Every structure is written in structure tokens, then in C-alpha cells.
Amino acid sequence: MIPADTASSESASSKPRAHQAMGSGHEFDTIRLLMARWGDLAEDIGDDAALLPPGDGSPRVVSTDACIEAVHFRRAWLSPYEVGARAMAAALSDLAAMGARAECVLVAMVVPDAWREVLGEVADGIGSQVRAAGARIVGGNLSRGDAFSITTTVVGAAPRVVRRHGAQVGDLIVVTGVLGGPGAAVGAWDAQCKPSAWARARFAGAAPRLAEGQALAAAGATAMIDISDGLAADARHLEAASGVFMDIDASRLPLGPGVAPADALVSGEEYELLATVSPIAYAALQGRWAAASPRLLTVIGVVRPSSVSGTAAPLRELLGHDHFREPASNS
């Protein structure tokens, strides 16, 4: 158990406190190693549960996400640092999709003996994402086991929460970034080839779109989701939740180098955001976007009534990512 605790209410979110001393034992030595690696990113570790910082009255959101060796990645694909960074990025992406900023995280790891010696590098990767997000590590859990995994819990705050069910007919459908990299990288690895540097970087260096999610929320986005299951599958979640038809024009997709539209639609493990936003809000957002983010924001379609089978109907036939359907390589 790493469970931790953040200071007293007055100082919790601004000033890290010394961790509580722990008893001896190898498990606690490992926790001390992680604490040393994380430095002031880890806050006051050592209780059965962590105290959340008091917050500013904004709604709190929480999410949990697992990253498992041989399920979400293979060890040959990524450095230990990248494994840690990617796991944390995936979890933080769920906060981005709600329009939230990140506040604190808990890190539960299952550590086989073969991973013990690189655990410090994994911790550095985790820490890099926590630092970039402006968050703190407040607790977690350590277990032995046969398969390395990181299960991350993230807590954030969102002045305006954006959910999946608010898409309105007539809204524009927008997506951040450039698509298809992770799918291209995994496809190359599965074919025993070396992925392009671009595709590899998109898989190994995934970054949550926290600033973009907050900008979209502030601008009035009506529904939002990250496309970790692939754009097509995640568009179908928005359709189901909102009771609409997401009329996506595949020719408008922002494609990475060498990526075909059909591949971009099903490239899972991608942490861009898919959102719906009214045309008026989009116009207002455009000016602010360039200043707030270097990321592309691309209009790829429009929200129609669910009764319409529009120009993009074939999209509905394309399945995205499904953990219980595809081969184990990257489900």
C-alpha cells in the first residue's frame, strides 16, 4: 500500500509536506525508492487513504485506467520510461475528455521480479506526465505478480463538466491533433517491422490533451470523449449517449503521414479528443485556440438526427477498439 495523504487543508494543494515515516520491509523500501524518484511530485505519502486537496468548489471528477504488459503494450516496444509515461497519459486523457484539469493521482502497480530493476525509470515516466499536468501523486498500491501493470486513478476538477450525452443536431464535430499514429506503430510491430519515427512517437509519447479539453469545455462543447477506442467506436458512444447521428466526413480527417482514412478511424490507443460544439461557439473558439494550443482542431463533420443515414453511413460499419474482440496484441 502506498496510500498517502495531502497535508492539512490550508496548505494541501500548494505546498508538499514531508511523507510520514514507514516501517521497514522490502515493500516499503520500494515505496521509499519511488518517493525518492518522484521528489516533490509525491505528497505526504503514508496513510491508508489520501486526503484530497480542498479544491475551489468546482465539480470533482475521478477515473481509473489500467495499462497491462502484453495487453496494452509489449515490453520490446517501449522503454520503461515510456511505459510509465504512457500509462499515466492514458489515465489523464480521461480527465481531459471531461474538460477537467488534473489535481492528483494514485498509482497501483503490479511488479514482477523482472521489472524491479527498471522501476525507477517507470517512475520517472509517470512523474513526467504528472509534472506536465500540474498534478501530484498522493497514493497508490504495490503488489507482486506475473504481469507488469499500472492501474492509475486520476482526480480532477472541472468548472464546466462536458459529458457524452449533450451533442445537439447541427453541432459541428471536431477532433484534436493528427490521427493514425498509434495504429500505424502497432501495425508495424505486429508485422515485425520498425514503425516510422512519427508513428512510434505518437504511440510511445502519447500526451493527454488537458489544455485542449479545458478550452473546448470553456467554449461550450456539448459532448466530448477521448478516442482511446478509436475514432469510429468512440463516435458511436457519443451517438448512443446523445441519441444523434455523427455524420463524419472521412475526407476531412486530419491524417498523419501515410495514414489512410479507414485506418485513422480505427487507430485505438490514441488520446486525441472528439467533441461536438455549436457553430457559433466554434467560431468564437477558433481565435482563442491558436493562442492556447499548438494542436490542430479540425472540423470533421456535423451532428444529424439519429433518423438520418447520412453520407458517412459506412462509418457506422467500422468497428473501433474492443478489448474482448480483437487479438491480444493491442487490445
Place this chain on the structure above:
Amino acid sequence: MIPADTASSESASSKPRAHQAMGSGHEFDTIRLLMARWGDLAEDIGDDAALLPPGDGSPRVVSTDACIEAVHFRRAWLSPYEVGARAMAAALSDLAAMGARAECVLVAMVVPDAWREVLGEVADGIGSQVRAAGARIVGGNLSRGDAFSITTTVVGAAPRVVRRHGAQVGDLIVVTGVLGGPGAAVGAWDAQCKPSAWARARFAGAAPRLAEGQALAAAGATAMIDISDGLAADARHLEAASGVFMDIDASRLPLGPGVAPADALVSGEEYELLATVSPIAYAALQGRWAAASPRLLTVIGVVRPSSVSGTAAPLRELLGHDHFREPASNS
């Protein structure tokens, strides 16, 4: 991903909302199966992250805990229902140890094919503990993998948070319940014997001491911890955090049938609470305790200055549970 979301602020904690519709796919079919099993215990599942209920201004605490097949239990030991119940009990125990009540939980499961058909029973076990705790299931995560595991995140609220570092010289050391059952059960299984019905029930039917933790917190307990690592090891955590010596009289331990004091000291996976409380607060607590809880509360020692090596010094030599030290059977 099961991430979920609890209603709007006004109604979140009292009234469950319908879940958002999700797209098709086997993973989401599995989520729908879980939702059907949990009924109104699961609240408004379907976003990337879950919205926490607004709360009453009490400090919020959060903890994460993993329960892994072949690490924390063997499948032959427990029914699927018991696996689910025990995993959730272990996580909720961390809230009990802070003096918190449970509010909501997130359930991340790794599900090998061999566990698919009993997942509904696992869900029922999880649900039984969530219901008993008066909490709700607001999100989670589903992955395939080779080893079944449940990693639970629990969120609670504590009007008065009790941590590990507040034990004062002169405080009484108290423990809830009767000790040694889980250790006796695991010992029997490891020796290819059948545990006693009592020992088995203590392992398989573990229950978090939420009411007891809140009563101890309200009475002014100065430090508290659950004894999931074993009483001796967890006493050493309180010692280290508080800078004191926990002078425990092994002859006062509340022992289960056939349990020796030395075995009770190292029986891990036990979800009783170890707390320190001033003699005056203890006297005031005694009258209320019997009414509030059927559980024993036993004074087992007194807090001394760390410079003292008291009568119980040999306790310091007894190691408790250490995930990275002991054989895999029950680390």
C-alpha cells in the same frame, strides 16, 4: 473503460440516474452485464470519468487497492462471489482506517477468459460490500489479461480524519475484533488442509470496520491504521509515523479459537483497526461502543516514548506482511 458519472450536483448522492447508452461491442456488452447485476448500486455509468457527488464539506479521502489471483488469493480457496466481496472489503477498509464513511467506488478488473462466465458472481460479491457500505459504483475499467485482478478505488468523506502520525505518549492502544483468522486459514490451505469454518469465514467474509472507524474518529482517536499487513507490521508503521513506541502486551490480544499470540501478530489480510486513543477518550467511548458496534474493542497496550524499550520489545522483532519478502502464496 467503464468510467461513469454521477448525475448533476443537485441529485448526485441521493438518486441514481439512468446510465448513458454505450455503443456496441463485447467489452460494452460485459459492462452492460455488470450494470444489470449491480442495478441501482451503479450510478450513471458511461463517461470518460465519474463526477463525484458534491459532499457536505467534510474532507474527502481516496485510496486504491489491488486484489490479484495467485498473489492475494487462490481460486480454489474462494468462490467468485467471495473474491469480489473480499476485494471490495479490503479497499473499503482503507477508508475505515481514516475514520471515513464510503461514498463511491470505481472497479478496474482484468478478466481472463476463464473468469468470464463467473463475472456476474464476482460482481454480486462486489455489490454486496458496496451496498453494506452505503456507497455507489460510479466507474471503473475492464481489460483482458492472464491473471484475474480487481483494483478498486474508493472515495469517502471524513468529518474528522485520523492519520498515522498522531499517537501520543500515554494513549491506549486498541484493536477491533478478534485476531488470527485469515492467517490460520491461509496457513491451513498452504499445508493442504481444510481451515476451520471460523478461520475460513474470517478470510472469505472479511468486512471493513467502517462504523468502528467512524466511532473511533469521533471519539478522538489520535492515530489509526488497518492491520492488513499484520498487527505487528502495522503497529510499526504507527510507531514510525508518530515517533513513539507501541508497547503491546501480547497476552491481551483478542485471539480467535486456536490462535497463538505470535500468529495473531503476523496474520495479514486482516481488516480490523488498530488505533491509539487517550484514556479519557477511551472511557467516553466505551459506553457508546457497545451500542454502535457488536465488535469487540480491546485495549492491548499503551504508547510509550520511542526511547523506551518496554516489555513488548520482542514485538519489534516480529515482521508482519511484506509483499516483496514472502512466498507468493499470500503476499
